[in-house]
Amino acid sequence: MEPCITALELVKSNLGFYAPLSRDAKRASPESSLSLEITPLEYPGERACEKYALVSCTKALEFDPIADIYATTQMIVEHSIPSKYKASFGDARNGILRSIQRAIHKKSLDDLKVALAAWNENMVELKAKKVFAPCEFSGPAASYHMVSHVLEQAYSRSVAPESNLLNVYEGFSNNVYGEVKHNFVNTIIQEARIKPNHVFVDMGSGIGNVVLQVAAQCLCDTYGIEVSDNPAKLAAKQKKEFISRMSRYYAKPCGRITLKHSDFLEDAEMHEVIKTADVIFVNNYAFNAELNQNILAKFLDLKEGAVVISLRSFLPVDRPTARSSRRSNAIESIFTVKEHYFGRDCVSWMNEGGQYFIHTVDRKQLAKRYK
Template identity: 30%
Template sequence: MLSAPSRRVITSTSILEPGQSWFSKTTKPPSPPVVTVVTRVVRKPAPPKPPVSSSPASKPSAPASVASSSSLSSLSPESSPDASQKKRKQANASLKDSVASSAAKKRRVDDKPSITLTKAPTKKPKKKTPNDDDDYGRVRSKPSVHIPEQVFRYSRSRSTTAFDQNDAPRERKTWSDEDGAVGDGLITSESVIKGLMGSYKAYFRNPRDLSDKSFEPHPTDYPFVDLEYPNDNASERFMLLEPKDKDHYNPIMCLEQSLHTIVQHYLTPEQKLLFGTLPEESLLSPGRSTSSQSFSSPPCSQSSTSTSATDSSSSLTSLSTESSPSRGSPSPSANLLRTLNRAIHLRDGPLFVSTMKRINELMQSLKHPESTTNPLRAVPRSWSKTGIPQKVMLRIIEETYQRCIGPHVAELRRYSAFSSEVYGELTPYLVSEILRETGITDNPSKCGEGKLFLDLGSGVGNVVLQAALQSGCRAFGVEIMEHPARLAGVQLEQMKMRCRMWGVDMGEVELVRGDMTACPRLDELISQADVLLVNNFVFKEELNNALRSKFLDLKEGAMVVSLKPFAPPSNNQRLTERNIDDIAVAIFDVASRPYHSGTVSWSSGSGNYYLHRVDREGYRESRMQFERAQSAGRRRTATRKL
């Protein structure tokens, strides 16, 4: 009997990097004796994960900005801006190092020579059958195995709100320490109509003297009334004319809306009785609430004012049969607000003027009692926990816009088509919703003081000013176009005066003119931003790419709001070998929110805006899951080949 062939055992040692797997396949040995290779695998310990900085970024100091119309003085440093930016760069560098390390490991695995395990065949090869040959006698080849690209779908189960929803309620300064004496710099309703006298016509008449021309337009002798505002020494003059175009600014309706807002939010129930009944309390149809009208249309469109005028006039029809004081001399017990509405409905000029005179006298008596200080001025202090009422905020925004921007809307629409400098606005309703969604004003009991809001491409400053007024946050805007940037500076100064007249306080605002991709002041503030808004609806891809690189400096948890997404929404986002290394996109946890028709100026339709939350830790976890899925896929592929 022949002896069995001798066997030699060869032991080799191979070092595997973390994440590598052992693959083997069997080939036919060239000749006996059989050589069995036993491989001992020694795994290197995985390197420790790079540390992730979870502490919030420090707040840098705010250097003076020559181009700004107001400085962010509250940006007092807890640490230097260089330290904050250094932390951000270290976090991004660690991500890049992780990406580079993974890529290097993959290359090492691919470059290593394969080790073949061989053994004696135990089965005889299968005999070829006729079915294995085609009609021409050629052997059919087995189909090749197609290995699809590994795709990993993921959704970060994290909140898309930048700020902790469980923060303790925090009060903000809602009141002004200054009186309402704003000087000659205020742009009043009267001054606006003076510059546009040719586009206005008479609204009132004297029903007892049809030859009376005192209510007709005139360069100097025009009809007017004053309105007392809540703060000391605060009043404004309104011209009693109506626009020839119903969509233009209507001073009579503006006066009535401001008066109603003062009565509703600054007076006690006992004081309200002295003025009478507000229309929304008794005349509005059932189911129609005033809150739904607060953000009914953008301030750039005066159609909301005209609609209000129509509603007021139609609702007053039922008053024509009611008892009323004698024309021109309302009695002390008269319902002054109803009388004023009746005068508007009947176009009775003398009745309107005399009623407004009585209202102003009553308002002055409330503002200047003999024994105490102005109680109306103290009312905004009670809003420190709840925030400025929405209707008060809206009136300040609309009054400012109508006087500063309204006369220049036609000029703002002159821009280069198909460029990144197309002018467009978000309405106050949409801005208010964005501020809630991002957490700056997510709860009435919370405020935005201490938070920083940035607007890239701020236009005339509407969003920046509303953010500062609504939440008390610090706000910064940069705009490249000269005309909108100039109007933004005017609107900022006028809103400060308006806030003083209403006795309220707004957050600090800084507006600069410049290119958002090369603005030194923006580079200083972006690492401290809590919310960054960019209306990139018509931005070119080159500009969007330039902004993506800037977003790497945002702190963890910061929010980017845009009209076009910088990364796919998280429920549709996929990690593949093509985009896994794109940190500027992958660090975002993205959610979409709908906006309704009439909330943007460039379209009457609806659409979506996008919330991007910086989530570097979530990206690390998702990348680890992706790599594990890739590794498992490679093992399954190797097994199939065996």
């Protein structure tokens, strides 16, 4: 198992963006004078413990270790700890969670250290009882909220430090970079009814967010393929961090993940995978007509019932006039397509909502047409 990138490492790599945890600390201290208060944070995984520096973040968009502690402890109690053990951690009104929350709000270093010591003691006791041990291998899939949190942790540690590389692309080309967000991926999972025995493919997978989320939430086999160098490089780093955190830190299972740095139009191995796919996702929002037609040609051998979800439709949306104008011998004729809508803040390139399309392979409609 690859070692995780710790919160302490992130702070040490950018000491100039941090200050002592105190209400009086309004600006970053000189790197040479910043004394780091370091504490461990126990996770559900066996021997899983992450080191944190208890410092304030002084620059927006930089990694905030205190916010990460708060979100992580809340997430573990809500989504990892069995119900009969939750009471020992309290809630937002009392107990350990309340102590952590209050110390963070007061920016009290001493109070936070005491609260985290109590947290660690309780977590060690639960791990000694083997409460979490089976989950990594046989437990249920992590919840959407848990997976989203682990993705944010993996992103902040593996992608964010080099996120400027994602802006290196040719404008108005097929390689313009954009991400779909966790809430939209969750919608896709529900709409496509992705199951553990399914094969999921992301054509143009970027930094791998969609593939990782589907693998963790659905426990299915997932494949992503990305042609651009920088996103593919960061995807490989994020995959290592995400899998380590899911399995090693949170003791949660994950489906098999395969990421390739290649052209999905030319890669022979992926062509064979596509033939077996149950669900394919294509973020073709910025693709030109020629590329969309070339992608459509890859779908000729899809199995019956396979689903293709895209941001632009590959064929006219199913209405009587659209169906009557479709050529019976065209690739498009194997699909039915339905138009759906996503809400605000679902994609990185715009705040408002938009459309997406679900294409389903249904060759029976051809047979009916010739009866």
